[in-house]
Amino acid sequence: MSEPILRVQDIRKSFDGSGVLRGVSLEIREGEVVVIVGPSGCGKSTLLRCINGLETIDSGEIRLHNEVISGRKKDLHLVRQKIGMVFQSYDLFPHMKVMDNLLLGPVRALGRPREEVEKEALQMLDRVGLREKADVYPRTLSGGQKQRVALVRAMLMNPELLLLDEITAALDPEMVSEVLNVVIDLARGGMTMAIVTHEMRFAEAVADRILFLEDGVILEESDPETFFHSPKTERAARFLQSFTYASRRDGAEKQSKNNPQG
Amino acid sequence: MDWSFIGAHVPDYLEGAWVTLRFGLYGVLCSLAVGVLCCLVRYFRIPVLRQVAAGYVELARNTPLLVQLFFLYAGLPRVGIRLSAEACAVIGLTFLGGGYMAEAFRSGLDAVDRSQAEAGACIGLTPAQNIRYVIFPQALATAVPAVFANVIFLIKETSVFSVLAMMDLMNVADTLRTGGGRTVEVLFMLAAAYLLILLPVSVAATLVERRLRYAGFGDSRPV
Ligand SMILES: Nc1ncnc2c1ncn2[C@@H]1O[C@H](COP(=O)(O)OP(=O)(O)O)[C@@H](O)[C@H]1O
Ligand SMILES: [Mg+2]
Numbered sequence: 001m002s003e004p005i006l007r008v009q010d011i012r013k014s015f016d017g018s019g020v021l022r023g024v025s026l027e028i029r030e031g032e033v034v035v036i037v038g039p040s041g042c043g044k045s046t047l048l049r050c051i052n053g054l055e056t057i058d059s060g061e062i063r064l065h066n067e068v069i070s071g072r073k074k075d076l077h078l079v080r081q082k083i084g085m086v087f088q089s090y091d092l093f094p095h096m097k098v099m100d101n102l103l104l105g106p107v108r109a110l111g112r113p114r115e116e117v118e119k120e121a122l123q124m125l126d127r128v129g130l131r132e133k134a135d136v137y138p139r140t141l142s143g144g145q146k147q148r149v150a151l152v153r154a155m156l157m158n159p160e161l162l163l164l165d166e167i168t169a170a171l172d173p174e175m176v177s178e179v180l181n182v183v184i185d186l187a188r189g190g191m192t193m194a195i196v197t198h199e200m201r202f203a204e205a206v207a208d209r210i211l212f213l214e215d216g217v218i219l220e221e222s223d224p225e226t227f228f229h230s231p232k233t234e235r236a237a238r239f240l241q242s243f244t245y246a247s248r249r250d251g252a253e254k255q256s257k258n259n260p261q262g
Numbered sequence: 263m264d265w266s267f268i269g270a271h272v273p274d275y276l277e278g279a280w281v282t283l284r285f286g287l288y289g290v291l292c293s294l295a296v297g298v299l300c301c302l303v304r305y306f307r308i309p310v311l312r313q314v315a316a317g318y319v320e321l322a323r324n325t326p327l328l329v330q331l332f333f334l335y336a337g338l339p340r341v342g343i344r345l346s347a348e349a350c351a352v353i354g355l356t357f358l359g360g361g362y363m364a365e366a367f368r369s370g371l372d373a374v375d376r377s378q379a380e381a382g383a384c385i386g387l388t389p390a391q392n393i394r395y396v397i398f399p400q401a402l403a404t405a406v407p408a409v410f411a412n413v414i415f416l417i418k419e420t421s422v423f424s425v426l427a428m429m430d431l432m433n434v435a436d437t438l439r440t441g442g443g444r445t446v447e448v449l450f451m452l453a454a455a456y457l458l459i460l461l462p463v464s465v466a467a468t469l470v471e472r473r474l475r476y477a478g479f480g481d482s483r484p485v
Contacts, residue, residue, distance in 0.1 A: 078386070084384065093382075104382075
C-alpha cells in the first residue's frame with residue numbers, strides 16, 4: 001500500500017477546558033474514502049477543522065505527505081490549497097456569480113490563468129448538471145444546487161484531500177441524493193476524502209473505511225460491511241440502532257431499517 | 263426677495279461652493295482611507311495599533327470639529343508646528359471623518375458571517391486576499407448607507423472652515439450679510455448652494471442602496 005496522504009497522530013483539543021478530541025489518530029491513503037460517524041457533539045467537525053487548520057490543536061501532530069502541517073501560522077493558506085473543505089452551510093460568496101465563486105481560488109490563490117480555469121469550471125459544472133448556472137448569483141440556486149457548486153469550487157483547487165462536513169444536513173430530503181451522487185462520482189474518480197455524514201446508506205456505499213467517533217476518541221474502525229452489519233462495540237451498535245424504527249404493525253421485535261429524515 | 267442682488271452674487275457663491283466642495287472632497291477621501299485603515303487594524307487584531315485605533319475613534323467622534331480645528335490652527339503653532347488654513351481644514355475633517363467612517367466599516371464587517379471568512383480560507387486565499395475579495399465587498403454593501411450619511415455630514419461640517427478664514431460657502435455668506443445686510447437673500451442662497459451640492463449625493467446614495475438591495479449585489483467582476 002502507498003504512503004498515507006494524511007497522518008493524524010494522537011491529537012487533542014479542548015474548548016474551555018473540556019476535551020473535545022482526546023487523542024485521535026488516523027491515516028488516510030491516496031484514493032481512500034474514510035467516513036467518520038458518531039453522535040452529535042462527539043467532535044467530528046472539530047476533527048475536520050483541525051486537519052485544515054481552522055482550529056489549532058493542543059497536542060499531537062498532523063502530517064500531509066509526511067510534512068508537518070499542524071502548529072503552523074504563516075503559510076496556512078498553502079496547506080489549505082491542498083486540502084479542500086465543504087461545510088453544511090455551503091458558504092458560497094453571495095456577492096459573486098457562480099463562475100466567479102469558482103474562479104476566485106484557482107485564479108487568486110493559485111495564480112492560474114483565468115481562461116484556462118474557466119474552461120475547467122464549465123466542464124465541472126456540466127458534470128454536476130449546472131452548466132447553465134455559471135452566470136447567476138448563488139441566492140437564485142436551491143440548496144442542493146448551492147452545495148454542488150460548493151463541491152465544484154473545492155474540486156477546482158485540485159486538492160489532494162477533500163473534507164466534507166455533513167454537507168447534506170441542511171438540505172431538504174429530496175435534494176440529498178443529487179449532492180451525494182456527486183460525491184460518489186468523485187470517489188469513483190479516485191478522490192481522497194474524509195467525510196462526516198449522518199446518511200448511513202450513503203456512508204455504506206461510499207466508504208472504504210468507517211471511523212466511529214464517540215466523546216472525542218475513535219471507538220471503532222472497520223470496513224463498512226463489518227461496521228454496519230456486525231459492529232464490534234456495543235456503543236456503535238447502539239448508535240446504529242438510533243437510525244432504525246420499530247414498525248407499527250409488527251411490534252417491537254421486528255425492526256425495519258430506515259434513513260433518518262430531517 | 264431682491265433677485266438682482268442674488269444674480270449679482272452668484273459668482274461669489276460659486277467660488278465659495280468650489281472651496282466647500284474641493285476641501286470637503288479631500289476630507290471625505292482621506293476619511294475613507296483612515297476609516298478603512300482603522301477597521302483593518304481592528305479586524306486583524308493588531309496589538310497596540312488596535313487600542314490606538316479604538317481610542318482615536320472615540321476621540322474623533324466625541325469632540326466637535328470646531329475644537330479639533332482650533333487645536334490644529336491655534337494649538338499646534340505653540341509647539342512650533344505651523345499649518346496653512348487649508349491643511350488644517352483637510353486634516354481636521356479627516357480626523358473627524360476617519361472616526362465615523364471606521365465605525366461605518368466596522369458595522370459592515372460585523373455583518374459578514376464568520377463562515378464566509380472560513381470559506382475563503384478553505385480555498386487557500388491569504389488573509390489579505392480573503393479581506394479584499396470575500397469580506398470587504400460584502401461589508402461595504404452593508405456599510406454603504408452609513409458611509410453616504412457620513413459623506414453628507416462631513417460636507418455640511420465644512421461650514422466650520424470659515425473660522426479658518428477660508429472663503430467657503432459659509433464665509434461668503436457671512437461676509438455678504440455683515441456687509442450688505444440682506445440677510446434673507448444671503449441665507450436663501452446659502453441654503454440653495456448646500457442643497458445643490460448635497461442633493462446629488464443623496465440621490466446617488468439612494469440609487470446605490472436600491473441597487474444593492476434589489477440586485478442582491480452588483481454585477482461587477484471581482485476576479
Ligand atoms: N468554537 C468552539 N467553542 C467552544 N466549544 C466548541 C467549539 N466548537 C465545538 N465546540 C464543542 O465541542 C464539541 C464537539 O463539537 P463538534 O466537533 O462540532 O461535534 P460534532 O461535529 O461531532 O457534532 C461540542 O460539545 C461543541 O459544543
Ligand atoms: Mg458537526
